[in-house]
Amino acid sequence: MSPTSGVADLDLARLASKVGEHLLAGGRHLATAESCTGGWIGKALTDTAGSSQWFETGYICYGNGAKTTLLGVLPAELAAHGAVSEPIVKAMALGALERAGADIAVAVSGIAGPDGGSPGKPVGTVWFAWAWRHGKSLHVQSRLKLFKGDREAIRRKAVAGALTGVLTL
Secondary structure (H helix, E strand, O other): OOOOOOOOHHHHHHHHHHHHHHHHHHOOOEEEEEOOOOOHHHHHHHOOOOHHHOEEEEEEOOOHHHHHHHHOOOHHHHHHHOOOOHHHHHHHHHHHHHHHOOOEEEEEEEOOOOOOOOOOOOOOEEEEEEEEEEOOEEEEEEEEEEOOOOHHHHHHHHHHHHHHHHOOO
């Protein structure tokens, strides 16, 4: 953990364990669609013993081509909004939900830095989306966060934010 991260490994482990208990209690399975976290959400979840009972799969879609190929994100949407945007992260979550056959999916796309930011999307910009099934209908919600800190801090906070959101579903 870097001195500026604010989210320790133990914090992530506890949070992942709570997510597992939450999913297991509801008999639900989770899928992840990760960009800036590079599989860290899936790692945190699968570090939890028994995770095979509630974790279905994870998609690491760092590049736009992977978002299109693996999750069905439309190239025109990527061109119109950029990878770090609400429409794209929602499409990522819905794509993971559908392709994995999971009950819940979480997606994250952001700019962890140290470069890559712009005035409209500075370093630390992270979009989250959670998609879930309720009966035969699909639902999706999103959230934008602007995190401070270095690359590791931003990514740790993104993992924690993604997991925390699962607990509300």
